[in-house]
Amino acid sequence: MSTTSSAQAYHNNLVGPVMRAGDLAQAVIEAAKVDNPGKEVFVDDKRAYIRIHTEHEMILRQATIEEELGRPFRMNDLEVDLSSFAGQIESRDDSVRFYFAKKL
Amino acid sequence: MAVLNRMDWYDLARTTNWTPKYVTEDELFPPMLSGEFGLPLSAWEKYDEPYKQTYPEYVKVQREKDAGAYSVKAALERSRIFENADPGWKSVMKAHYGAIARGEYAAASAEARMMRFSKAPGMRNMATLGCMDEIRHGQMQLYFPHEHVSKDRQMDWAFKAYDTNEWAMIAARHFFDDIMMTRDAISVSIMLTFSFETGFTNMQFLGLAADAAEAGDHTFANLISSIQTDESRHAQIGGPALKVLIENGHKAEAQKRVDIAVWGAWKLFSVLTGPIMDYYTPLAHRKQSFKEFMEEWIVAQFERALTDMGLDLPWYWDIFLKDISQTHHGMHLGSYFWRPTLWWNPAAGVTPDERTWLEEKYPGWNDTWGQCWDVFIDNVVDGNMAMTYPETLPYVCNMCQLPILGTPGKGWNVKDYPLEYNGRLYHFGSEVDRWVFEQDPERYAGHLSIVDRFLAGMIQPMNLEGALAYMNLAPGEMGDDAHNYAWAEVYRALRETRKAG
Numbered sequence: 001m002s003t004t005s006s007a008q009a010y011h012n013n014l015v016g017p018v019m020r021a022g023d024l025a026q027a028v029i030e031a032a033k034v035d036n037p038g039k040e041v042f043v044d045d046k047r048a049y050i051r052i053h054t055e056h057e058m059i060l061r062q063a064t065i066e067e068e069l070g071r072p073f074r075m076n077d078l079e080v081d082l083s084s085f086a087g088q089i090e091s092r093d094d095s096v097r098f099y100f101a102k103k104l
Numbered sequence: 105m106a107v108l109n110r111m112d113w114y115d116l117a118r119t120t121n122w123t124p125k126y127v128t129e130d131e132l133f134p135p136m137l138s139g140e141f142g143l144p145l146s147a148w149e150k151y152d153e154p155y156k157q158t159y160p161e162y163v164k165v166q167r168e169k170d171a172g173a174y175s176v177k178a179a180l181e182r183s184r185i186f187e188n189a190d191p192g193w194k195s196v197m198k199a200h201y202g203a204i205a206r207g208e209y210a211a212a213s214a215e216a217r218m219m220r221f222s223k224a225p226g227m228r229n230m231a232t233l234g235c236m237d238e239i240r241h242g243q244m245q246l247y248f249p250h251e252h253v254s255k256d257r258q259m260d261w262a263f264k265a266y267d268t269n270e271w272a273m274i275a276a277r278h279f280f281d282d283i284m285m286t287r288d289a290i291s292v293s294i295m296l297t298f299s300f301e302t303g304f305t306n307m308q309f310l311g312l313a314a315d316a317a318e319a320g321d322h323t324f325a326n327l328i329s330s331i332q333t334d335e336s337r338h339a340q341i342g343g344p345a346l347k348v349l350i351e352n353g354h355k356a357e358a359q360k361r362v363d364i365a366v367w368g369a370w371k372l373f374s375v376l377t378g379p380i381m382d383y384y385t386p387l388a389h390r391k392q393s394f395k396e397f398m399e400e401w402i403v404a405q406f407e408r409a410l411t412d413m414g415l416d417l418p419w420y421w422d423i424f425l426k427d428i429s430q431t432h433h434g435m436h437l438g439s440y441f442w443r444p445t446l447w448w449n450p451a452a453g454v455t456p457d458e459r460t461w462l463e464e465k466y467p468g469w470n471d472t473w474g475q476c477w478d479v480f481i482d483n484v485v486d487g488n489m490a491m492t493y494p495e496t497l498p499y500v501c502n503m504c505q506l507p508i509l510g511t512p513g514k515g516w517n518v519k520d521y522p523l524e525y526n527g528r529l530y531h532f533g534s535e536v537d538r539w540v541f542e543q544d545p546e547r548y549a550g551h552l553s554i555v556d557r558f559l560a561g562m563i564q565p566m567n568l569e570g571a572l573a574y575m576n577l578a579p580g581e582m583g584d585d586a587h588n589y590a591w592a593e594v595y596r597a598l599r600e601t602r603k604a605g
Contacts, residue, residue, distance in 0.1 A: 005399065006395070006398075006399050006403055006425045006428060006429075007403075007425055009399040009400070009403040009404040010403050010404060010407055010408055010417075012404055012408060014404075018306075018310065018336075020326075020329045020330070020333070021317075046314040046391060047314055047317045047318060047391070048310065048313035048314040048316065048317040048325045048329055049310050049313065049314060049329060076110075076157065076161045076165060077165065077168075079157070079165050079333055079336075079337060080165055080168050080169055080172075080333065081333065082333055082336055082337075083309075083310055083329050083330075083332040083333045083335075083336055084306050084310060084332060084335075084336045084401075084405075085336060086404075086405045086408070086409070087409065087412070088154060088343070088409065088412060088413075089154050089155050089340065090154055091154065091155055091156045092111060093109040093110055093111045100408075100412050101412050102411070102412055104408075
């Protein structure tokens with residue numbers, strides 16, 4: 001039984017949230033596109049959870065998510081549906097950043 | 105009224121170290137509980153938690169999470185999901201709740217140790233919230249299964265598994281005691297929150313949620329994915345502790361703790377999560393194979409993050425990559441064969457369609473594990489049911505407490521990794537299990553595996569009946585085939601067709 005694919009899975013630079021499905025996840029997908037111009041946003045919908053990733057770094061801004069949701073939203077409200085994330089996280093008042101310190 | 109932004113006051117508010125005047129620093133933070141790394145308070149004040157949360161925010165967010173999880177349960181309570189669920193799916197729930205619910209309180213205790221004994225103020229703050237998280241997880245995962253206790257006696261194991269000597273429970277306790285009940289605050293942050301919670305809990309609480317959603321069990325999917333939103337915050341407690349240790353020249357000690365915890369978690373998940381994903385979950389509802397979930401969560405996400413923190417891949421990385429295609433198949437075959445010793449009814453999961461799926465996901469399955477199942481299936485079809493139950497005990501590893509196994513077929517590779525220590529001969533299922541023991545023999549040397557207990561005469565009478573009594577399994581609780589062997593009908597029909605042909 002081959003282990004090639006398993007070993008390859010490690011070589012990636014994808015960062016970003018893994019959201020529980022729902023309207024917040026949909027808003028985050030849209031916000032990821034707006035807040036990370038020029039970057040491709042990879043969306044992997046597993047029904048119970050949705051991976052929303054970009055290469056190396058992703059910024060999500062409170063104002064953008066609020067606009068996409070169409071209702072008041074505070075940055076730490078993200079946690080309600082943020083079930084996991086890839087990369088390291090940096091939390092700020094009005095944005096959150098996912099990143100890798102080292103590029104593979 | 106003008107309100108300061110959180111980040112304007114957060115750092116100051118949680119700067120809660122002071123210089124003790126009436127006791128020494130070691131009396132305030134005993135090294136055995138705070139971590140014997142020889143680092144003073146000032147070194148730990150550099151600890152900077154990346155995922156920040158304040159108490160008022162915590163209360164607001166948690167209230168919202170609970171409102172969601174409990175309202176889904178209430179809305180679906182009358183939908184008879186449990187009654188109508190495939191028996192294999194019921195077994196998923198039973199295995200999950202029994203192995204995990206009460207352990208959440210142990211995790212709360214470990215968080216409380218960080219809350220009191222960590223020298224890092226930021227860690228104490230995050231662990232305060234983490235402790236409340238784990239209490240929430242304990243409460244929910246006892247409350248949610250309770251509605252099913254009156255329908256199915258095995259559901260009672262959600263409440264009592266932790267108090268029994270059932271073999272899988274001994275294995276689970278051995279692991280959880282090792283990484284969270286008997287470690288100092290800093291080691292807990294590395295072994296429980298970083299190694300276990302940023303890594304493996306995603307498998308059980310998100311990977312399995314994907315299967316649950318496919319199976320239509322939205323109460324369970326919603327519950328466990330909600331739990332994981334807490335985990336994703338407090339799992340971040342360990343990362344900054346790793347950074348402090350690495351910056352202060354303690355990388356090797358940090359790495360060792362990660363390597364020990366990841367291996368133990370892997371072995372436990374190979375018996376708990378592997379079989380339920382690849383065999384119990386009805387075929388139509390399997391989102392991915394166990395191996396694919398392992399690659400997604402552990403290889404691509406966790407191990408990638410681990411190296412980004414400045415650590416190395418575990419020394420046993422190649423062994424691990426090989427084992428994620430193999431070990432859980434043996435764990436399934438073994439736990440199914442010894443099924444009276446389980447508190448759930450395992451699904452065999454080996455119909456022709458399921459075997460096609462297994463062969464596709466694990467090329468070579470039919471020539472290895474399939475050969476064993478062929479014999480088993482023949483016995484069932486022939487009505488030789490006595491041949492489908494064990495007469496002897498398996499050999500159990502003195503580290504992971506799980507059967508020592510290899511991959512059957514041409515490459516049969518089962519091997520014991522023995523070690524003599526203080527006049528006692530220990531047996532291990534892998535080089536890595538033995539390595540873990542060797543890192544701190546005194547920590548593990550006194551423990552008796554279920555087989556050691558049997559050989560020591562602690563289990564009487566020395567037969568299956570005595571073993572079941574020792575494991576607290578009463579008739580009506582002990583496991584048998586989830587589908588009452590109905591799946592074998594297709595093989596009986598195939599045999600009739602061949603005869604007729």
